[in-house]
Amino acid sequence: MSDEISDLGRKLRTVVGDNHLLQDADLTAGYSTDWTGRFQGHTPLVVRPANTFELAQVVILVAEAGLAIVPQGGNTGLVGGSVPLNGEIVVSTVRLDQCEAVDQLAQQVTLGAGVTLVQAQNHVASSSLVIGVDLAARDSCTIGGMIATNAGGINVLRYGAMREQVLGIEAVLADGSVISHLEGLEKDNTGYHLPSLLAGSEGTLAIITRARLRLHPYLPVRCTAMLAFSSVEDAVEATSALKRSVPSLHAVEVLFSDAMHLVSEHIGSAVPIGEKSAAWLIVEAAGSNDPLEELAGAIDDLGAVVVDVGVGVDTSSRNNLWQYREKVTEAISAKGTPHKLDVTLGASKLAEFISQLPSVVSALDGDLSVYMFGHLGDGNVHVNVLANNGGAPSERVDAAVLEYVAKLGGSISAEHGIGTAKKNFLHLNRTTAEISAFRSIKHALDPQQVLNPHVLLPQEDS
Ligand SMILES: Cc1cc2nc3c(=O)[nH]c(=O)nc-3n(C[C@H](O)[C@H](O)[C@H](O)COP(=O)(O)OP(=O)(O)OC[C@H]3O[C@@H](n4cnc5c(N)ncnc54)[C@H](O)[C@@H]3O)c2cc1C
Incomplete structure (x- = not known):
């Protein structure tokens, strides 16, 4: 280890304490490889600050040392943005795990960036409220990581993606200053909307430490159907028809043929319906009143294009249908x-x-x-x-x-x-003027390139 890193390590230890400055390779390994195993990096130091103040001190010290940081939440990101591929210092938000009391009147909650989605879901459930974004990595992905990636998941058609859930944000900028705007006012046109800017910024502009989230009423009655189709066109048309005719529509997920056969084999189960189909939709409706009749009527209206249908109304039969979608990522990784x-x-x-x-x-x-x-x-x-x-x-x-x-x-x-995996393809969707505007924002907020400097933006031509 170089003198520079030893010196930084000593200073960081005084901020976060011995137990939260990790240096041994066997302790840092889990923070250096991504969920898929495709992206494997290395880091001299993993730092786990306990609060916003400590995190700001960490950023200042790393910046003074002229080094770079990779912010990391649950490390479930799939584009190589959360791991130190260039030897960066990892700043883990795992200890920013405070859940403040649910504001029942406003139907909002303020959560630490390191709170996992499942912790957040459990925390608000006792108030009969839900977080608007749900996804299969819920046991590990964090609120901060979900905002930084603008996570989507299975209920976007009902509640929007993560950006739509964020009413306020607290974050540490690259110079160690803290921005904090957590009042949660539904209407607040007082200049640039920093939560929107940070949503999808992938740790390149600031490290999110707390967020004020909008909550939604818990919808207690649910029914789930799996529909099999002999062509992709039929599945796409059925999706459009269901979006028009089912106001209680909560999710429309899809598995195409190879994925359905792989996951069935992985979970040791037969393809549940229409074995030779081309596409299977998993459709969920949710409401305060039973949405079964509404969903069943809409499925009837789809007519003969539906090759076969399976319906789940109780938790166990619904989970049985959902497992094919929820376990497919795992099934692919197992191969x-x-x-x-x-x-x-x-x-x-x-x-x-x-x-x-x-x-x-x-x-x-x-x-x-x-x-x-x-x-x-x-x-x-x-x-x-x-x-x-x-x-x-x-x-x-x-x-x-x-x-x-x-x-x-x-x-x-x-x-x-975009992460590191797709940064060289950004030009396929973004014009030169847009990428140049992105660079201007990055340079304005992080001139020294401290925060995730190798993520999102392609390297500039020299
Ligand atoms: C099984 C599985 C299913 C998934 N399903 C979905 C899905 O349906 N929809 C979906 O959108 N994604 C999905 N994902 C991807 C992943 O879960 C999301 O991208 C999630 O939002 C990442 O959260 P995280 O806490 O794990 O972030 P990390 O992986 O730790 O980090 C992701 C990015 O955010 C940055 N970051 C993390 N925390 C902060 C912070 N506090 N401040 C600033 N930057 C930060 C990192 O630097 C990195 O660039 C899935 C992943 C898995 C493994």
């Missing part, structure tokens, strides 16, 4: 280290994309498998490419998939962000 390409297409381009993508990929390498699933209600497809020989797919595959998405007018990142 190898995938390249994950999370994209959105306009509704009119979805069927073309799903049917053509396997040939776009196999034209580059015939020994790859493509698994697709996602949030069809938002046009969001998670493309997972695995090498059949157990190795890693080539980076050219990412380029081919993302270029095809852009050609169809889609977004190369629906909800996971």
Whole structure:
């Protein structure tokens, strides 16, 4: 270890205490590799401050040492933005885990950035309220990470993504100053809306320490249906019809054929309905009154395009249907280290994309498998490419998939962000003027490039 790092380590230890400055490689390893295993970095130091004041001191000390920081929450991000790929110092928010009392009158809550989604869900449940964003990484992903990535998940069609939930924010800027605006006023047009700026900023502009979130009434009665379709076009049209005709619609998720067969094998279960289908929707309706009749009527109206239907009304039968969607990421990871390409297409381009993508990929390498699933209600497809020989797919595959998405007018990142994985493809969706505006914001708030300097923005031409 260099004298510079030893000196910084000594100073950081006085701020966070011995137990929260990690240096041994076996202790820092878990903070250096991402959830997929695709992105493996290294760090000399992991720092775990207990509060905003400590975190600000940490930022000042690292900046004074001329080093860079990777902010890390639950490390469930899938685009290589949360791990130190260039030897950065990791600042973990794991100890910023305070949940303040729910403001029942305003239906809001202030949470520490390190609170996991499941902790937040449990905390507000006793007030019969819910957090508007839910996703399968809920046991580990944190409120700060969810804001920093503008996480989406399974209920975006009802409540919007994470940006729509954030009413106020507290964060430490790159110079150690603290911005704090947590009053939670629904109307507050007093200049630039910093929560919106930080939502989706992927740790490049500030480290979020607390957030004021909007809550939603808990909807106690739910029913879930799985619908099988023989074509992707039918599934897309059915999604559009359900969005029009089911006011209580809560989620419309999709699994395409290869992903459905893989997850079924992984959980040791048969494909639940319509084994030879091309696409399966998992549709959930939720309300204060029983939404079953409304959902069943809408499914009847879809007519013969629905090959088969399975319905769950009690928790166990609903969970049985949901497990196929919730376990699919795990099923893919159990087979190898995938390249994950999370994209959105306009509704009119979805069927073309799903049917053509396997040939776009196999034209580059015939020994790859493509698994697709996602949030069809938002046009969001998670493309997972695995090498059949157990190795890693080539980076050219990412380029081919993302270029095809852009050609169809889609977004190369629906909800996971740009991270390090996609920064060289940002130009596919953003103009030179937009990227230049991004750089101006970054330089204004972080001129010394302390916060996640290798994430989101491509390297400038020298
Ligand atoms: C099984 C599984 C399912 C998933 N499903 C979804 C899904 O449905 N929808 C979806 O959107 N995502 C999904 N994800 C991706 C991931 O869970 C989200 O991106 C999540 O928001 C990341 O939160 P985190 O706390 O783990 O952040 P991390 O992975 O720790 O960090 C993600 C990014 O945010 C930055 N960051 C973290 N905390 C802070 C902070 N306090 N201040 C500033 N920057 C910070 C990091 O530097 C990094 O750039 C899934 C992941 C897994 C593993």
